[in-house]
Amino acid sequence: MNSTPLVTKVILFTSCKGGVGKSTVCANLAMAVARRGKRVLLVDCDFGNRCLDLVAGLSDEVVYDISDIAFGRISGERAIIQDSRSENLFFLAAPYGFDNRMNTFAFRSAIRKLIAMEDGFDFIFIDTPGGIGEPLLFAASVADTAYIVVEPTRTAIRAAERTSEFLSRKGIAKRRLIVNKLTGGSVNKAKKEIISIIDTTSVKLHGVIPYDPELISAGNQGILIDEMLSFNVTNAFDNLAARTLGEGRRLFAGIKRLRKLK
DSSP: OOOOOOEEEEEEEEOOSSSSSSHHHHHHHHHHHEEEEEEEEEEETTTTTEEEHHHHTOGGGOOOBBBHHHHTTTTTHHHHOOTTTTTTTTEEESSSSSSSTOOHHHHHHHHHHHTSSSSSSSSSEOOSSSSSSSHHHHTTTTOEEEEEESSSSSSHHHHHHHHHHHHHHTTOOOEEEEEEEOOOOHHHHHHHHHHHHHHHTTTTTEEEEOOOHHHHHHHHHHHOGGGGOOOOHHHHHHHHHHHHHOOOOOOTTTOOOOOOOO
């Protein structure tokens, strides 16, 4: 039991555009932060179309979901799954279907219960679906920070810009970009592309994830960075974890030449 209460930081992962890798980034960054000794709870906010349990490799263990906590059917201690791969990583599923009783008040109530749990969490990572809808509104009502995941395509960049504007209107002042699936071969060339993305979206950069087929394959198999071989990927997520914890870290630390799309 902690002698002093933890101050839990709540971070939502989002983009108006689907398919940019939000769930993959969310799950792997959670593992990277957990490996640094911080207690992290992953919460799936994709009501009716959950997939974070698959990406995280925990689908066979899901019994309860966040609606069970929100409506008082079960305690947080019983609903949460502890990941066997890390003593610091935990997971809470979204329901298979959307319950019309779920609203911002109910969601906030569930998150408050999770924050108040005896052992507590250093971080709660909330994975939201693509688009601007009720799940994003729920997450925005409790989050301190938003990580906007973007890939270097025109449609994804426009979606990131729109997402940032929406979150700004909802009062989330700390918004950061994570550029996923970064390609190009040359790091210097990639830096120019990143600057262009920052200029277009007017959002500060949190970090980058290089394109790597292993990361895509791992997501389909429920494998996280603790089992990956690619140093580019594992170092990229460690860089993001360091920055999430407030440590200084060079943008491309440990990342070698970037792959080109085949």
